[in-house]
Amino acid sequence: MDALLAEFTPQTTLQWQVIAARLAMAVLLGGILGFEREMADRPAGLRTHMLVCLASAVFAIIALEIVAMPIFSDDQVKADPIRLVEAITAGVAFLAAGFIIFKRGEIRGLTTGAGMWLASATGLAAGLGLWVIAGLACFLGALVLALMQRLETGLELKKPKDKGNGQSGSKDG
Incomplete structure (x- = not known):
């Protein structure tokens, strides 16, 4: 019975409060990045970006803990921490590529894919405790998503989305 209790006793290098803060920050930052995609009615919106960001943070924390394990x-x-970055990048790139489609001569989903890639990098930074990098990446990503959409529409580079028929003049989705 003692062995079973010992198995479930926290044995992490990082305190559980630090882990909780890093994961919560990843969820919050991923939500900020996904909010604009949600408002643009894209398939990978709020929840998807939050989960991608959270998963990346979890992988980062796991990597930190693995490096610190006595075994x-x-x-x-x-241990090569760069492999973590490569694995997350490859995994999210595969997931994001699923949103990019070529239909009727137009490519759609590039912005959503790029947003998911940024969410994974933001989550990785949050998971590693690199708060300034995570915060700045999130802020700048949200700024690009929100302001550039308005600028493109204002300059008539793209047609505003018609919510009525689900069609969009946006080519990068």
Whole structure:
């Protein structure tokens, strides 16, 4: 019974409050990035961006904990934190690519895919405790999504979305 209790006793290097703060920040920042996509009625909106950001933060925290685990302190075991970035980038790129479609001579979904990629980078930064990077990435990403849409519409580079028939003049979705 003691072994079972010991198994469920927190054994992380980071305090649970720090882990909770990093994960909560990732969810919040992912929500900010996904909000504009939700307002633009895109398939990958609020919840998707929040989950991508959260998952990236979880992977980052797991990587930090793995590096600190005594079982991996042997000289035979080498940890390469860059592999984490590569794995998250590849995974999210695959997911984001699913939103990019070519239909009737137009490419759609590029902005949504890019937003998901940014959400993963933001989550990775939050998971690693790189608060300034996570916050600035989120702020600038939200700024680009919100302001550039208005600018493109104002300059008539893109037609405003017609909510009535679900069609959009936006080519980058």
